Amino acid sequence: MQPLAERMRPRQLDDYVGQKHLVGEGSVLRRMIDSGRLSSFILWGPPGTGKTTLAQIVASHLDVPFHTLSAVTAGVKDVRDVIELARNNRMFNTNGSPVLFIDEIHRFNKAQQDSLLGAVERGDITLIGATTENPSFEVIRPLLSRMQVYVLNSLDKEDLQQLLERAIANDVYLKRRKIELKETTSLMRFSGGDARKLLNILELVVESEGDGDSVIITDEMVNLRLQQNPLAYDKDGEMHYDIISAFIKSIRGSDPDGALYWLARMIEGGEDPAFIARRLVISASEDIGLANPNALLLANAAFDAVMKLGWPEGRIPLAEATVYLATSPKSNSAYMGINSALELVRSTGNLPVPLHLRNAPTKLMKDLGYSEGYKYAHSYEGNFVEQQFLPDGIVGTRFWSPQKNASEDKLRERMELIWKRKY
Numbered sequence: 001m002q003p004l005a006e007r008m009r010p011r012q013l014d015d016y017v018g019q020k021h022l023v024g025e026g027s028v029l030r031r032m033i034d035s036g037r038l039s040s041f042i043l044w045g046p047p048g049t050g051k052t053t054l055a056q057i058v059a060s061h062l063d064v065p066f067h068t069l070s071a072v073t074a075g076v077k078d079v080r081d082v083i084e085l086a087r088n089n090r091m092f093n094t095n096g097s098p099v100l101f102i103d104e105i106h107r108f109n110k111a112q113q114d115s116l117l118g119a120v121e122r123g124d125i126t127l128i129g130a131t132t133e134n135p136s137f138e139v140i141r142p143l144l145s146r147m148q149v150y151v152l153n154s155l156d157k158e159d160l161q162q163l164l165e166r167a168i169a170n171d172v173y174l175k176r177r178k179i180e181l182k183e184t185t186s187l188m189r190f191s192g193g194d195a196r197k198l199l200n201i202l203e204l205v206v207e208s209e210g211d212g213d214s215v216i217i218t219d220e221m222v223n224l225r226l227q228q229n230p231l232a233y234d235k236d237g238e239m240h241y242d243i244i245s246a247f248i249k250s251i252r253g254s255d256p257d258g259a260l261y262w263l264a265r266m267i268e269g270g271e272d273p274a275f276i277a278r279r280l281v282i283s284a285s286e287d288i289g290l291a292n293p294n295a296l297l298l299a300n301a302a303f304d305a306v307m308k309l310g311w312p313e314g315r316i317p318l319a320e321a322t323v324y325l326a327t328s329p330k331s332n333s334a335y336m337g338i339n340s341a342l343e344l345v346r347s348t349g350n351l352p353v354p355l356h357l358r359n360a361p362t363k364l365m366k367d368l369g370y371s372e373g374y375k376y377a378h379s380y381e382g383n384f385v386e387q388q389f390l391p392d393g394i395v396g397t398r399f400w401s402p403q404k405n406a407s408e409d410k411l412r413e414r415m416e417l418i419w420k421r422k423y
Helices: 028-035 051-062 076-091 110-122 157-170 185-191 195-208 219-226 238-252 256-268 273-291 294-309 315-327 333-348 363-367 406-419
Strands: 041-044 066-070 099-103 126-131 148-151 178-181 214-217
Touching: 028 051, 041 051, 051 066, 051 099, 051 126, 066 076, 076 099, 076 110, 110 126, 157 178, 157 185, 157 195, 185 195, 185 219, 195 214, 195 219, 214 219, 238 256, 238 273, 238 315, 256 273, 256 315, 273 294, 273 315, 273 333, 273 406, 294 315
Parallel strands: 041 126, 041 148, 066 099, 099 126, 178 214
Antiparallel strands: none
16 A cells, blocks of 8 residues: 555645745746746755655646656666656657656766756756755755756645644545644644655554544543654754854854754754864854853863763853853954955065064075064063064054954953053
């Protein structure tokens, strides 16, 4: 028997749930289908959002041959064989180019993707790819330039509720039983916006109740059957970068609650604790910086503690550092300063070190004036004496601009006092 998710796969556009921005009235794919002119495109979205189903519906609406390849198992020869078959089919079909659907197209290597270029360019096939990964990273640029990218979103609660009710009312097996959706919070939570996962859970819960005619679905029942919810988290994929980005931006934005949430998402998803700790050290330098120099010390201490403790105790110093950094005053003056200096170095090249700043370990160097005129700061009152420290060509250039916070206000005051100029 086919799984419930497969049995409930829509066959026409009116039965398709979700993605109204793509298939609703007046939307881009709806107009494409209605016009009968289909161009190659990539469907990018999380699992269970209807990528494969949408590709099949599009092809059936246009009444053109539909060929499928899985990037997991297909090689270059398989691609060429299907393209040749599609080219032959096109000779006997007047409705348009055959559709080649490639599931998980991001798994194709460069050679496999290259083998598609000519057929797409000539119009031998209309290529539809499906991917859960960002196409801009995983699809070669020449192929991407020949295709549109359409983004599918995780299904919302209303979409998921509609799928549940439709399955209970229409599935050939479920409609034989009296199924009541008394509570759906756990079903929604465990599915995570994934239609396939939702229907698989529904089927599991119903089957676990035996052969009785009546099934009342509650949150407690669903929790009991599933025990735990393995969160969607791809440590090598886009979600990895999206969540760490949200984490760092929450710290930078001084929101400890947001930062703790994204930290928890990474911990539950199995992220490498060393990766999280490294990012905290970077944030302490880049985002807190001189506004609170202790932040870097605490971030480093948290890194060291995590390496000693491991999981699960390591979550505690990570949380401590996260909250401390999020609630600290912020400054990126050091970060901006070094970037400004690097930009000038790259544009001006190797400017000579002023003679008085050079080292003079030999007599020849002393005779040439190396170190001559250098003033040893500790020999002067306040351990400071004014002298030139930049190369001649860029004297007076400023890289560091103190920002408005208590710590840097003190630094600014000292610099203005000893240098007798505004900072």
